[in-house]
Each structure stands twice: as structure tokens, then as C-alpha cells.
Amino acid sequence: MLYFVPTPIGNLADISERALNVISSSEIVFCEDTRVAKKLINLLKDRYNLNIKEKIFYSVHSHNEKDFIFNIDQSIFEKECIYMSDAGMPCISDPGVHLVRYMQEKKLAYEVLSGSNALLLSAVASGIVEKEFTFLGFLSNRGEARKIEIQNVLNSIYPVVLYESPKRIIGLIDDICEVDKDRRVFLIKEATKKFETKYIDSAKNLKIALEDKNLNGEWSVVIEASKNQNSEKITLQDIESLDIPPKQKAKLISKITGKSVKEIYNNLIK
Structure with a gap:
């Protein structure tokens, strides 16, 4: 067993x-x-x-x-x-x-067994999630792949829950600000630990709030759904036409199709 x-x-x-x-x-x-x-x-x-x-x-x-x-x-x-x-x-x-x-x-x-999970804890603590939401884990670290993922997050008709590292949390807020500085975002650092810290505000205000703060620790992020329900999402064809390395392209296609990154990558390099 x-x-x-x-x-x-x-x-x-x-x-x-x-x-x-x-x-x-x-x-x-x-x-x-x-x-x-x-x-x-x-x-x-x-x-x-x-x-x-x-x-x-x-x-x-x-x-x-x-x-x-x-x-x-x-x-x-x-x-x-x-x-x-x-x-x-x-x-x-x-x-x-x-x-x-x-x-x-x-x-x-x-x-x-049931038990501790940062995803559900963050969704509940955010006050943003009421029913449906999307969980994407960690986004790509950098480059075109990350830009596309963030654009799709901000176009989502559902709130999106992410995990982020202390090294990239400011960068994530900056990226959100570039697209929609007024988007409401919830952050929780070091959930369940002694120095648990929560923030909820617009991306532009969070950018200021995080200045000079100790960012060390595990971060979960909940991003409010797009108010524009007709937002245009990036399609499979859009990704296939990108001039980016096959490995990055395979990861993006996998997120859309649910297929294995390895299988997609092998087809791309044939």
C-alpha cells in the first residue's frame, strides 16, 4: 500500500x-x-x-x-x-x-491523505476567489515564454493562483503593472509560519509597498480575473509562429494542450 x-x-x-x-x-x-x-x-x-x-x-x-x-x-x-x-x-x-x-x-x-496545501490556503485567504480559479504553479523564469504566460494570466476569465520565488516576486509585479497597473493582486509570504505576511492591493500600489521589504520566503500570488471577458487569448498558432527555442515553445504548447513537453519537443525538432 x-x-x-x-x-x-x-x-x-x-x-x-x-x-x-x-x-x-x-x-x-x-x-x-x-x-x-x-x-x-x-x-x-x-x-x-x-x-x-x-x-x-x-x-x-x-x-x-x-x-x-x-x-x-x-x-x-x-x-x-x-x-x-x-x-x-x-x-x-x-x-x-x-x-x-x-x-x-x-x-x-x-x-x-488530506492536509497542508499552499494553493488552497492562498485561494481562500485572498478574498478574490469565490468558486472557479486557475492554478499555474511557477511561471517560466524569463524571456518570451514568461511574457506570454503573464499575458494569458491577465486575460484569464478566472482568478489565477501562482507560486513565485523571492528573487522574482518584484519582477512579477512589474510585469503585471506593464499590462494592467490597476489589477488587484493578493500576496502571501511564508504562509503558516511565524512571519506570515499578506498584501492585497492594485499592482501599482503593491510595487510601492514591497520596496525595502524583506522578500525572503515562499510566495503565493492570487491575481484577480480580467474584467474584459472578451480578452483575446494567445492561441496555439500564435505560439507555433514564435521565433523562440524549441524547448520554450514546447513548454508553452504543453500549458495550452496538456500534452507532454517531451513529446511536443520531439515533434518540433523533427
Whole structure:
């Protein structure tokens, strides 16, 4: 049996009783970083006085997940196994989805536990999301690909939730200002942690508010939907005609079509 276990995104008290029980009794731990997982389990053990079963740890992250699964002996799932992200819910801007697909393909039992998730926390805390919204995780780092993604975000008929790094949060607000300086944006930094900070204002006012602030930490961003419901979106044909590297083009096409970036890239370079 395999359990996907969400872990606290900052506050240890957010772990569920069920997650503690599953972590304690598991024999096999799949995780992004074995050092992070071992440290977290030790912290939980001390805080909740857990009787932790001896475990074998395997590092399964975004760079090796497919290869790891290809070579795995499925008999390992006869034992009690868990998959843990470093923080938050597996598969949401974190590895794990290929492991879910493997379990489905092999018709093996798995469960996903409920728990901490920066995406939903941000959507609720924003006051912007009422029902529908779009989640895009991290945008491209730079260049034409990022410009196109931001334009599509600002054209969206639904609020959009993003994750952003402290190095790029000011750049993101600048990019929004270039298109729509009056767009309302919600920011939350270090959610659930001691120095959690929230901002909500127009992009132009946030640009001023963030000046000289300590930007270190994890950021989630909620951007108000476009008031112009007839906004013209960038199409697949628009992207195909761009003079940009095939790898960037493949990522953009993947966001629109949902197809594999690798498959699209291989077709582009034929």
C-alpha cells in the first residue's frame, strides 16, 4: 500500500493525526530529499512522542522520478509505503504524479491523505476567489515564454493562483503593472509560519509597498480575473509562429494542450 502524505508547509501543528499514524507505521519512505524527510520525521517524533518504525528511504524527485519508477520492483508495495514532499501536497508543483500513474497502471492500492496545501490556503485567504480559479504553479523564469504566460494570466476569465520565488516576486509585479497597473493582486509570504505576511492591493500600489521589504520566503500570488471577458487569448498558432527555442515553445504548447513537453519537443525538432 502506498500513501501520499502532505507535510506541513511551515507549522508542524498542521500535520494530521492520520498522517502521523501512517508516517509512524510506514516501512518505506519515498521523498524528494532524504535529509529533509528524516529531519521532519525526527521533529514530529519529538513533538508528538511517536513510536517510529525503522524505515528505508528512497529519494524520488523531479529529475529521477520516471527512471526510478521504470526500475522499481512492484513487490515493494506489499509493505506499507509513503510518499512525502519536502512541504505541502505531493503532485501540486511537486513530484509524485508519475508514481500515482504507476499505481493506476499496475492496479496497485494507493491513498492520498488530506492536509497542508499552499494553493488552497492562498485561494481562500485572498478574498478574490469565490468558486472557479486557475492554478499555474511557477511561471517560466524569463524571456518570451514568461511574457506570454503573464499575458494569458491577465486575460484569464478566472482568478489565477501562482507560486513565485523571492528573487522574482518584484519582477512579477512589474510585469503585471506593464499590462494592467490597476489589477488587484493578493500576496502571501511564508504562509503558516511565524512571519506570515499578506498584501492585497492594485499592482501599482503593491510595487510601492514591497520596496525595502524583506522578500525572503515562499510566495503565493492570487491575481484577480480580467474584467474584459472578451480578452483575446494567445492561441496555439500564435505560439507555433514564435521565433523562440524549441524547448520554450514546447513548454508553452504543453500549458495550452496538456500534452507532454517531451513529446511536443520531439515533434518540433523533427
